[in-house]
Amino acid sequence: MNYELFIAKRIIAAKQYKSSISSPIIKIAIIAISLGIVIMMIAIATGIGLQQKIREKIAGFNGHIQITNFDNNYSEITLESVSTNQEFYPEFKEIDNIDNVQIFATKAGIIRTASDFEGIILKGVSNDYNWRFFEEYMVAGKLPDFSQDVSTDVLISQEISNRLQINLGDQFNVLFVKDDPSKAPWLRVFTAVGIYNTGFQDFDENFVIADIRNIQKMNRWAVDEVGGFEVLISNFDEIEVKSIEVYEQTASTLNTQNVIEKYPAIFEWIGLFDNNIYLIIAIMILVAGINMITALLVLILERTQMVGILKALGASNVSIRKVFLYNAGYLIIRGLFWGNLIGLSILCIQKYTGIITLDPETYYVTNVPVYINIGYIILLNIGTLLLCLLMLIIPSIIISKINPVKSIKFE
Structure with missing residues (x-):
């Protein structure tokens, strides 16, 4: 006892x-x-x-790993195109724990309304895009559908909606500068079909999600040319290992960068x-x-x-x-x-x-x-x-x- x-x-x-x-x-x-x-x-x-x-939130806007052309700069804007004819697209067959590989392209623009204007980044995505992140932060409207013909529907943030008074269903003009500054900019009309709010102001005040085919047309890219690829992984703790594995599975002309390397300060x-x-x-x-x-x-x-x-x-x-x-x-x-x-x-x-x-x-x-x-x-x-x-x-x-x-x- x-x-x-x-x-x-x-x-x-x-x-x-x-x-x-x-x-x-x-x-x-x-x-x-x-x-x-x-x-x-x-x-x-x-x-x-x-x-x-x-x-x-950072991965929601950028993916965990981005694959782009080496000629691109390190800004949010994709300058050089990448062909979608890659062995790893639409999926990495030799790397496990990869959730999705999705194409994207970005282009700087200016939203112009009757009383104000605002600089934005138009992010073009396609029907392979994983909307799970934005589904969580939707506050009004619906997610755009890019599976049919070229769409002018876009997803804007509540920050942009409040600052420019763009409501659900409103059409608004966006100006895009051409490669030759002496020429008149492109004018595109988009319709706000959904409004999101992630609370990450650095991204919310900039990003508008649109059909990638709009950017391809303005950049005079072919249908198989995109700005890059976003790779989503299952476990964030493996991001360093997966970055190396992804890099090894891509062509020598392509660069890979994970979100930790892209936003080191944060x-x-x-x-x-x-x-x-x-x-x-x-x-x-x-x-x-x-x-x-x-x-x-x-x-x-x-x-x-x-x-x-x-x-x-x-x-x-x-x-x-x-x-x-x-x-x-x-x-x-x-x-x-x-x-x-x-x-x-x-x-x-x-x-x-x-x-x-x-x-x-x-x-x-x-x-x-x-x-x-x-x-x-x-x-x-x-x-x-x-x-x-x-x-x-x-x-x-x-x-x-x-x-x-x-x-x-x-x-």
Whole structure:
């Protein structure tokens, strides 16, 4: 029989335990652990959630990997065409975890209305385009259909709609500069059939999604000439590996660039979230551990006579230390229980209501995104429990300093 656990349970169940001098200190320790786990859960869930949401939005506008001609510059505009007669199109047969390969082309233009004008990037796509990203962020209208004849239907952002007063179903003019600046620009008339809002203002204020055949016609490209290819992968964590594999499967005249290489500043910024998460976890566990050390020392000092009696009966210092560590473990688990309950409640409320908002100009999202994964929650709880118990091993050595003769005569 594990008599150390038996004694620990008796101590926990005793009425004196709940009304003793140590009771307020124990409650403070439990509250500290609960608050610590709540803050750690929120830090991890929102940090990872923000990283994933920003990655998702950048990939939604650019794909995970872009394949273009080496002659193109590194702006958002495709200058040189690429033939669609490639071995990897419409799919990479020798690379797994590739969701889609889709053609695209971009061209700079100016939307002109009766009272205003705005520079935009017209992104041309075809019927192989994966609309899953824009489906999530549609606020009005429908997605354009480019499977039939050349279409003038376009998808615009709510940002452009508000700034230029272009409503659903409105037609508007777009000017495109020709290769020869001395010639009059092209004038194209498009119809807004859908409005999206991703909250990523850098993209929302620029991109208009249209039929790629409009750009092919203006650039005098053949039907098999496009600006490039976008590759969508299943797992973003594999983007570096997949970039190399894609590069190896493309012709020597083509260049591949993933979104991390294309937008290094943004990815360096969101990479700093990991450091913040690690720092918060370290501080919270340290605070919880210190509170538990205080509670343990008070528990030991409060039961000095019991320690003396156990020693007189032949109990070893290790066994007595186990009694108090079991006791401390119970307190830690109580704190973890309430912390998980409160933390998950807060995260679920935010996840399904989006009650806490953010400035999209700074964070690229309109509300705090939440990532909930049972795996990291279990690891966080196990890690907190083990680290707190490890921190309690050294202060529990005070038990070996208690003299049974003096402690029994204490009262």
